[in-house]
Every structure is written in structure tokens, then in C-alpha cells.
Amino acid sequence: KRPAGAPDAALARKVTKVGVVGAGLMASQMALLFARRLEVPVVLTDLDQARLDKGVGYVHAEVDKLLGKGRVSQDQANRLKSLVSGSLTKDAFADADFVIEAVFEDLAVKKQVFAEVEAVVSAGCVLATNTSSLSLTEMGAGLAHPERLVGFHFFNPVAVMPLLEIIRGAATDDATLATAFAVGKALRKSSVLVKDAPAFVVNRLLTCFMGEVVAAVDEGTPLETAEHALDGLGLPMTPFALLQLVGPAVGLHVAETLHEAFPDRFGVSENMAKLVASGKPGVYRPDFTLDPEAVALFAGG
Ligand code: 3HC
Known part of the structure; x- marks a missing residue:
């Protein structure tokens, strides 16, 4: 059955090589998934060899686990x-049919990345972004071919979470969208088509939930109490464990985007901002015991 809003699958272009901009954790997880499910070459690019080696090293380690x-x-x-494989230059994307970026969540940075990618790829190449909240339409402004830009938003851990948000920008054409759905299907994800709106749909809903948990702690509920209050509901993860999985900086950025768009409905916790500024990965240490310094950044901790 065709997913709601998906164009005719016959419009999809064949994907024989994938490019991934960035070699961080999200990008490396994606690279492995593309290679495993599409069985095509995947090239990661990043700013320096150390980052590339780390990304490719992650893929090798995950393959060994499998x-x-x-x-x-x-x-x-x-x-x-x-x-x-890894490459320091985007020239390696010259024969790619699908290039996805997973770089820092900054509109100007992403626009720059796509300008560089567009300079080397062929006319039929789809440009995809894994942005968690930025506007597709703004990201596409300035591209020679904004009709080939599409949102392709994965959820952490990429290998495990079935959901994929596909976002149509104002200019995205049917062939691009059909290719995105075909790739999503090959990756064995459940794709949903969403509107180009701040934080789309999933992160908007998730931020309502996470924002209230953080607000409860800001207002004096002990962090441990808020963290375990919903244990009996059978959620797969506690809220602060989820925050740590996603990364506090990413969570904060989504909250800021939503606050800017809907100031009456979304707040930004100062204590969350302090946690991000502290550089800590979250409120837990690697052995999953609470880090008292991180907890103390929240008023109720
Ligand atoms: N990479 C690869 N595989 C992983 C993994 C990772 N990072 N983390 C877990 N897995 C695999 C494990 O290897 C295991 O596989 P197996 O069955 O083959 O052995 C399987 O997932 C289950 O893992 P565990 O047994 O260790 O743990 P759980 O059963 O508790 O599941 C979880 C872990 C799947 C992460 C589960 O806790 C969960 O679903 N959590 C919610 C995650 C979530 O909501 N993600 C969305 C975040 S929002 C987002 O990403 C959007 C962004 O824009 C902010």
C-alpha cells in the first residue's frame, strides 16, 4: 500500500551510490544502514581525517557486533x-544518486554544505537533510535545484527505530519525494510524510513531553522523581536517558526552534541551557549512575 501522500513509486530514481556529509554518530549509523539495506557504496565526508577515521571505525565496530x-x-x-569509505572532499559524490547531510544544526552551515554538494553532483541526485527542526524551504532557498531537496529525518538509534519522517519542502518535486519513499522502504523504515513546519511533527510532540519533564524539575521536583514517575507506563526509556541518547545540545536546539516559532506554547529551560554549556553528555555518567554536578544544574536536583 502506498504511504499517505507518497507519489507514484514509478517516479523514483535508482540509487546506486550514497553520499553522507558528516561522519559523526548519526551520520555513521546512517552510512551503515544504507550499506546494509541498499547494498551500494556509501561515502562519508568530514572536515578532517580524524573524524573520518572515527566514523568509518564506528561502522566497522558495528559490523563486527552484527x-x-x-x-x-x-x-x-x-x-x-x-x-x-571516507573522503575528505565532496568530489567523491560526483556519481552519487542520494546525498544526505547530518552536520551541525545551523541553517547557514547546511546551506553552505548543499551549495558545495550541488557543485559536484549530477542533475538527478537527490539532496536529503537529516535536520531535526530547520525549515526545508529556507534550506533550499539559494540552491540551483531546490526541487531535489527533501527532509529525511531518522531517529536515534538509527539501526533500531522504525520511524522515518520525510519532509516535503515548498519546492520538492514528485520524483525526489518518490525516491525518498523508495529509499525509506529499502531501509525497512516506516515512512511518514510531514509538512515543512518547525520541528516537523515528531520532535514537536516529543518536545511537549520532554519540555514538561524538564520544567517539573526546574520548578522543584527532584530529578530522580521526574525521571521515574512514568516507569509504570512502559515507556522504552526514561526521559533523561532519552535526552542523553539524543544529546542535550540537539534537544535544546529543537526547543529553541519551537520557542521561536510558538513562544506562547514552548519554553526553553535555563537549566537545560546550563547543562549544554557545561559540555556534559547528560545527567548520567557512562556507567549510568547520576552525575551529581549535572543534576545540580537543575534547580530541583
Ligand atoms: N545502535 C545499534 N543498535 C542498538 C543501539 C545503537 N545505538 N542501541 C540499541 N541497539 C540494539 C541492541 O543491540 C539490541 O539489538 P539486538 O536485539 O539485536 O541485540 C536492541 O537494539 C535492543 O537494545 P537493548 O536490549 O540494549 O535495549 P532496549 O530493549 O532497552 O532498547 C532502545 C533500546 C531501542 C534504544 C529503546 O530503549 C528505545 O526504543 N528507546 C526510545 C528511543 C527513542 O525514542 N528515540 C527517538 C529519539 S528522538 C530523535 O532521535 C530525533 C532527533 O531529531 C532528536
Whole structure:
């Protein structure tokens, strides 16, 4: 069955090579998924060799885990590793059909990235963004071909979460959208088409929930109480564990975007901003015990 709003699948273009801009955690998780499900070469680019090595290293380590669990054979593992490579220049995207960016959440940075990508790719190449909240239409302004830009928003952990938000910008054409849906299907994700609105749909809903948890702590509820208040509802993760998975800086950026768009409905917690400024990964240490200094950044902690 065709997903709601998806164009005719016959319009989709074939994808034989994927480019990923950025080699951070989200980008590396995506690279592995593209290689595993599309079985095509995937090239990661980043600013320096150390970041590239880290990204490719992550992919290799995850492939080894899959091998250890018996999810892939030794031959498949070798092939997967050989499909994912790193390049310091975007020239490696010249023959890519689908290029996705997962760089810092800054509109100007993303526009610059796409201007550079557009200079090397062929006319039929889809440009996709994994932005969590920025406007597709603004991102496409200034592109020679904004009709090939589409939102392709994954959820953390990319390998596990079935959901994929596909966002149509004001200019996105049907062939681009059909290709995005076809790629989503090949990745075995459940794709939903959403409007180009601040934080789209999923992060808007998630921020309502997370914003209230953080506000409760800001207002004096002990963090441990807010963190475990909903345990009996069977959520897959506690709120602050989820915040740590997503990254406080990403969560804060989404909250700021929503506050700017809907100031009467979304606030920005000063204590969250302090947590981000502290550089801590969240309120937990790697061994998942609470970090008292991080907890103390919240008024009620
Ligand atoms: N990478 C790859 N695989 C992972 C993983 C990761 N980072 N984390 C967990 N997994 C795998 C495990 O290996 C395991 O696989 P297996 O069954 O093959 O062994 C499987 O997922 C289950 O993991 P666990 O048994 O360790 O743990 P749980 O059963 O508790 O599941 C979870 C972990 C899937 C992360 C679950 O807690 C969950 O669904 N949490 C909610 C996550 C969520 O809501 N994400 C959305 C965040 S919002 C977002 O990303 C948008 C952005 O724009 C902000």
C-alpha cells in the first residue's frame, strides 16, 4: 500500500551510490544502514581525517557486533566494511544518486554544505537533510535545484527505530519525494510524510513531553522523581536517558526552534541551557549512575 501522500513509486530514481556529509554518530549509523539495506557504496565526508577515521571505525565496530550476533556472515561483514569509505572532499559524490547531510544544526552551515554538494553532483541526485527542526524551504532557498531537496529525518538509534519522517519542502518535486519513499522502504523504515513546519511533527510532540519533564524539575521536583514517575507506563526509556541518547545540545536546539516559532506554547529551560554549556553528555555518567554536578544544574536536583 502506498504511504499517505507518497507519489507514484514509478517516479523514483535508482540509487546506486550514497553520499553522507558528516561522519559523526548519526551520520555513521546512517552510512551503515544504507550499506546494509541498499547494498551500494556509501561515502562519508568530514572536515578532517580524524573524524573520518572515527566514523568509518564506528561502522566497522558495528559490523563486527552484527557478525558476533550471527546477523551477518563473514562474507557479508567483509562486503559491508568495503562498501563504506571516507573522503575528505565532496568530489567523491560526483556519481552519487542520494546525498544526505547530518552536520551541525545551523541553517547557514547546511546551506553552505548543499551549495558545495550541488557543485559536484549530477542533475538527478537527490539532496536529503537529516535536520531535526530547520525549515526545508529556507534550506533550499539559494540552491540551483531546490526541487531535489527533501527532509529525511531518522531517529536515534538509527539501526533500531522504525520511524522515518520525510519532509516535503515548498519546492520538492514528485520524483525526489518518490525516491525518498523508495529509499525509506529499502531501509525497512516506516515512512511518514510531514509538512515543512518547525520541528516537523515528531520532535514537536516529543518536545511537549520532554519540555514538561524538564520544567517539573526546574520548578522543584527532584530529578530522580521526574525521571521515574512514568516507569509504570512502559515507556522504552526514561526521559533523561532519552535526552542523553539524543544529546542535550540537539534537544535544546529543537526547543529553541519551537520557542521561536510558538513562544506562547514552548519554553526553553535555563537549566537545560546550563547543562549544554557545561559540555556534559547528560545527567548520567557512562556507567549510568547520576552525575551529581549535572543534576545540580537543575534547580530541583
Ligand atoms: N545502535 C545499534 N543498535 C542498538 C543501539 C545503537 N545505538 N542501541 C540499541 N541497539 C540494539 C541492541 O543491540 C539490541 O539489538 P539486538 O536485539 O539485536 O541485540 C536492541 O537494539 C535492543 O537494545 P537493548 O536490549 O540494549 O535495549 P532496549 O530493549 O532497552 O532498547 C532502545 C533500546 C531501542 C534504544 C529503546 O530503549 C528505545 O526504543 N528507546 C526510545 C528511543 C527513542 O525514542 N528515540 C527517538 C529519539 S528522538 C530523535 O532521535 C530525533 C532527533 O531529531 C532528536
